[in-house]
Amino acid sequence: MLAFKDKSIISLNINGDNVTVMVNPSYTLLHVLRENLGLTGTKPGCENGDCGSCTVLVDGWPIKSCLMLAVEAIGHQVITVEGLKNAPIQRSFVENWGFQCGYCTSGFLMVCHALKNIHPDADDFIIEQWLQSNLCRCTGYGEIKDAVKAVLENKI
Amino acid sequence: MGYIIGQNIIRKEAFNKVTGTAKYTDDFIATGIYHADLLVSPYAHAKIISIDISAAASAKGVKKIITGNDINVLCGPLIDDKPPLAKEKVRYHGEPVVMVVADCEQNAKAAVAKIKVNFQPLPVVNSVSDALKENAVLIHENLQQYKKNVSDVYPETGSNVCGHVKIRKGDLQKGWQESELTIESNFTLPQSDHAAMETRAAQCQIMPNGRVIVCSSTQAPFSVKEQINKTFQVPIEDIDVNVLFVGGGFGGKAAVQLEILAYIAAKAVDGHTVKIASSREKDMITTPCKIGLEAKIKIGAKKNGKIIVAEMHYNVDCGGYADIAPRIAKAIAVDCAGPYNIENISCDALSVYTNHPVATSFRGFGHTSLSFCIERMMDKLGAALNIDPIEIRMINALTEGCYSPTQVKVTLSNTGNFGECLNKLKTLINWHEGQRIVESNHLIRAKGVGCFVKTSDSPTNAISGVLLTFNSDGSINLNCGAVEIGPGMKTTAAQILAEKLKMDIGRIQVKMEVDTQTSPVHWKTVASMTTYMVGRAVISAAEDLIRQLLNGAATILRCTPEDLEIAEEKIFLKTDQKIYLTFKDIVHGFQYQNGNSIVGQIMGRGNFIMNQLSYLDKETGEGKAGPYWTPGAQAVEIEYDTIQHTYRILKAATVVDAGKVLNPKTVKGILMGGMCMGLGLGTSESFIYDAEGIVQNTSFRTYKMMRYGETPDYLIDYVETPQLDAPYGSRGLAEHGIIGIPAALANAISLAAGIDVTKLPITPEQIWQQKEGVRQ
Numbered sequence: 001m002l003a004f005k006d007k008s009i010i011s012l013n014i015n016g017d018n019v020t021v022m023v024n025p026s027y028t029l030l031h032v033l034r035e036n037l038g039l040t041g042t043k044p045g046c047e048n049g050d051c052g053s054c055t056v057l058v059d060g061w062p063i064k065s066c067l068m069l070a071v072e073a074i075g076h077q078v079i080t081v082e083g084l085k086n087a088p089i090q091r092s093f094v095e096n097w098g099f100q101c102g103y104c105t106s107g108f109l110m111v112c113h114a115l116k117n118i119h120p121d122a123d124d125f126i127i128e129q130w131l132q133s134n135l136c137r138c139t140g141y142g143e144i145k146d147a148v149k150a151v152l153e154n155k156i
Numbered sequence: 157m158g159y160i161i162g163q164n165i166i167r168k169e170a171f172n173k174v175t176g177t178a179k180y181t182d183d184f185i186a187t188g189i190y191h192a193d194l195l196v197s198p199y200a201h202a203k204i205i206s207i208d209i210s211a212a213a214s215a216k217g218v219k220k221i222i223t224g225n226d227i228n229v230l231c232g233p234l235i236d237d238k239p240p241l242a243k244e245k246v247r248y249h250g251e252p253v254v255m256v257v258a259d260c261e262q263n264a265k266a267a268v269a270k271i272k273v274n275f276q277p278l279p280v281v282n283s284v285s286d287a288l289k290e291n292a293v294l295i296h297e298n299l300q301q302y303k304k305n306v307s308d309v310y311p312e313t314g315s316n317v318c319g320h321v322k323i324r325k326g327d328l329q330k331g332w333q334e335s336e337l338t339i340e341s342n343f344t345l346p347q348s349d350h351a352a353m354e355t356r357a358a359q360c361q362i363m364p365n366g367r368v369i370v371c372s373s374t375q376a377p378f379s380v381k382e383q384i385n386k387t388f389q390v391p392i393e394d395i396d397v398n399v400l401f402v403g404g405g406f407g408g409k410a411a412v413q414l415e416i417l418a419y420i421a422a423k424a425v426d427g428h429t430v431k432i433a434s435s436r437e438k439d440m441i442t443t444p445c446k447i448g449l450e451a452k453i454k455i456g457a458k459k460n461g462k463i464i465v466a467e468m469h470y471n472v473d474c475g476g477y478a479d480i481a482p483r484i485a486k487a488i489a490v491d492c493a494g495p496y497n498i499e500n501i502s503c504d505a506l507s508v509y510t511n512h513p514v515a516t517s518f519r520g521f522g523h524t525s526l527s528f529c530i531e532r533m534m535d536k537l538g539a540a541l542n543i544d545p546i547e548i549r550m551i552n553a554l555t556e557g558c559y560s561p562t563q564v565k566v567t568l569s570n571t572g573n574f575g576e577c578l579n580k581l582k583t584l585i586n587w588h589e590g591q592r593i594v595e596s597n598h599l600i601r602a603k604g605v606g607c608f609v610k611t612s613d614s615p616t617n618a619i620s621g622v623l624l625t626f627n628s629d630g631s632i633n634l635n636c637g638a639v640e641i642g643p644g645m646k647t648t649a650a651q652i653l654a655e656k657l658k659m660d661i662g663r664i665q666v667k668m669e670v671d672t673q674t675s676p677v678h679w680k681t682v683a684s685m686t687t688y689m690v691g692r693a694v695i696s697a698a699e700d701l702i703r704q705l706l707n708g709a710a711t712i713l714r715c716t717p718e719d720l721e722i723a724e725e726k727i728f729l730k731t732d733q734k735i736y737l738t739f740k741d742i743v744h745g746f747q748y749q750n751g752n753s754i755v756g757q758i759m760g761r762g763n764f765i766m767n768q769l770s771y772l773d774k775e776t777g778e779g780k781a782g783p784y785w786t787p788g789a790q791a792v793e794i795e796y797d798t799i800q801h802t803y804r805i806l807k808a809a810t811v812v813d814a815g816k817v818l819n820p821k822t823v824k825g826i827l828m829g830g831m832c833m834g835l836g837l838g839t840s841e842s843f844i845y846d847a848e849g850i851v852q853n854t855s856f857r858t859y860k861m862m863r864y865g866e867t868p869d870y871l872i873d874y875v876e877t878p879q880l881d882a883p884y885g886s887r888g889l890a891e892h893g894i895i896g897i898p899a900a901l902a903n904a905i906s907l908a909a910g911i912d913v914t915k916l917p918i919t920p921e922q923i924w925q926q927k928e929g930v931r932q
């Protein structure tokens with residue numbers, strides 16, 4: 001078992017890079033991404049696991065970074081929205097009007113991107129199960145549906 | 157016409173938003189800045205007996221602790237009734253009491269936990285009706301001593317009423333005498349939250365030369381400036397407010413609160429930059445929410461369905477402080493009859509203090525609540541007379557030549573064509589198949605209608621402006637003071653400019669940030685007025701450019717300006733398009749071959765000011781509140797389970813008179829977002845208080861909003877009756893998707909379940925209670 005006490009220097013793999021950061025054991029991954037690494041594309045919306053706007057990928061799976069401690073990410077591969085690099089889902093969100101204010105967008109992109117990789121044949125039920133983790137207050141989800149479907153159907 | 161108007165234009169900042177590079181207020185991570193956190197009231201109404209900050213003051217990293225006694229100001233947009241930090245007593249659950257400034261967020265939070273406040277609970281005013289009772293506990297004992305910042309709010313001394321708007325139109329007595337049928341009902345709507353995904357945040361620094369630099373997630377940077385000036389007597393020219401992208405506003409970020417606290421905090425630490433960001437829990441109750449409403453409506457009608465008289469009482473729950481609620485009450489009064497023509501009206505709209513969280517503007521500005529009441533009344537009237545719900549609305553529809561409740565003459569240009577919206581709605585939702593269809597022995601499919609008309613309630617002198625400058629290659633920079641909160645208004649401004657100059661929108665760069673020092677003043681990014689106000693200013697700025705371009709080119713091409721035309725960044729001779737100058741040749745000055753130069757830098761200035769608006773008469777309400785109305789008709793189709801009393805939402809439909817749809821996909825998105833939020837209000841969103849006025853659901857775990865998969869099929873259609881004074885005829889359209897939806901849902905459920913829905917949200921439990929007659 002790993003044990004951390006007081007400020008510690010840890011090594012994380014973020015967007016393919018190994019980075020070294022000084023953290024308190026209580027820091028969430030969200031906090032470290034934003035405050036230590038300046039990766040502010042990952043957004044806090046509730047810091048309680050309810051909204052999904054802080055979603056990142058950990059070893060390819062969507063994880064709410066407000067619910068994960070930074071030290072728990074040691075030894076795992078973390079991808080944030082900054083690490084997506086021209087993923088089809090990004091263009092799909094643009095072309096399908098998948099956002100307005102854009103605040104929830106990073107989180108939705110990460111969920112949809114992972115969905116496409118993990119369930120390339122996802123049906124409506126699976127899409128729904130996956131996307132219910134996130135909240136968007138601007139759209140009525142219709143365009144997000146179009147965006148994720150376009151990617152699943154390889155239309156983008 | 158039609159160069160680019162009516163096309164789907166991807167928002168200018170789209171790729172920044174899908175890469176995480178678009179910056180919001182809280183995204184500027186700087187070392188060395190201080191953080192503020194608040195201790196907030198655990199009581200809805202209590203006396204502050206003592207505050208012990210000793211343990212917190214010596215806690216790690218603490219720079220300053222500030223309590224209400226350290227600040228001697230009251231603030232508020234209409235009435236100065238609010239101490240930025242509670243003084244002597246607290247008036248709502250969540251009210252800021254003590255502010256800690258520390259070197260980091262964690263230390264600020266830790267210190268807050270060490271503060272001990274001794275409260276003595278006071279009797280709680282837990283509803284509007286409690287607040288209006290005779291001998292009710294007074295929430296503001298010194299109401300009459302407060303300074304009013306506007307002349308047209310009317311607080312009532314010795315009561316909990318902080319505003320009263322009256323509408324008196326026609327002859328009530330005559331109306332009642334002629335009525336053949338009266339219908340009366342009471343309605344109760346709860347407070348709820350904006351729940352923008354970005355919680356509110358503000359930051360302030362005071363420079364050694366006195367400049368106050370605020371950065372905040374606000375829809376109203378120019379109001380922030382004014383309120384800091386007014387509250388702390390800081391010279392207005394010294395205040396600079398910067399706004400980046402805003403992560404959703406919905407009216408909630410038009411209120412000024414954290415900015416005031418950030419200023420106080422910065423001032424207390426010698427001007428050092430202090431950031432204050434709300435947690436979700438505080439964003440829900442400490443910062444302002446949506447109004448609640450209690451209403452009592454009585455209408456009198458003829459047997460043919462024509463309503464001839466109405467008496468209405470709308471009592472707005474504004475919570476512990478007035479904020480902008482008296483204006484919401486005014487907005488409700490102005491449109492109190494909905495999209496219907498009623499000759500004789502008496503309406504009283506009160507804004508009422510309670511010990512609930514403070515309410516401020518929310519998408520629809522009171523119209524969603526108002527529409528719920530009126531639209532339920534329409535269905536009740538139709539049912540009583542056995543007239544089809546759409547027919548009864550048609551019979552009473554506001555049409556050209558009618559007069560609004562505040563006695564403004566209705567024209568096709570200023571109000572559009574509501575009747576046509578109803579007609580189109582009928583087709584859209586397949587009305588002819590029937591309104592209530594029994595699908596199986598326990599499933600019923602039903603449709604309900606909810607309509608609206610909405611104007612705005614800006615100050616009568618609200619302004620906007622646009623500045624245009626050229627880059628050396630002839631491309632244009634557009635700078636306006638409206639904030640990009642989500643609906644894509646900056647892109648729409650560019651679209652209007654591209655249309656006017658007949659040029660590629662890709663060559664128009666829009667400044668996304670607002671900086672009150674360099675951006676032209678724009679009243680506030682609210683009220684669905686941005687495209688109208690900014691759009692008018694864009695057109696005026698473009699005309700300014702055109703004038704200069706034509707004059708300059710005429711000299712160079714040796715003709716008169718009238719001989720020339722502009723398109724595709726060229727100024728050419730009408731008679732021979734091969735003779736032309738490009739923008740690039742002239743916009744930074746034209747140079748002759750020998751080096752001589754003329755024309756100079758061309759810049760466009762455009763402005764807009766509301767015209768013809770007037771204050772409402774105190775006794776009758778006569779006057780003009782807004783420049784135009786946007787009407788619409790909506791419907792919701794549900795499937796109701798008669799055993800479980802649960803329901804599924806199958807379809808939601810909207811037909812709105814848009815005047816002209818400028819950017820179809822963007823407009824559709826805004827409407828769907830509004831409809832989705834309206835379904836949230838209808839089905840689940842509501843603050844739940846306990847008997848002591850404590851809000852029980854302050855997180856997204858307990859405050860439920862619509863999620864992916866819960867939404868219906870959206871059906872949207874438009875009527876396009878041009879608004880003559882609007883950019884390309886386009887009527888204001890942003891909030892409207894939400895307005896009639898809760899009413900439409902309530903009408904569908906009332907019909908399906910055979911109950912009378914008078915409250916929101918509509919839960920299976922509520923239906924069951926009504927069906928089974930269980931006492932609440």
Ligand code: FES
Pocket residue numbers: 043044045046047048049050051052053054055064065066067
């Ligand atoms: S911030 Fe992590 S789920 Fe909301």
Ligand code: FES
Pocket residue numbers: 098099100101102103104105135136137138139353403404642
């Ligand atoms: S786009 Fe604003 S919250 Fe989703």
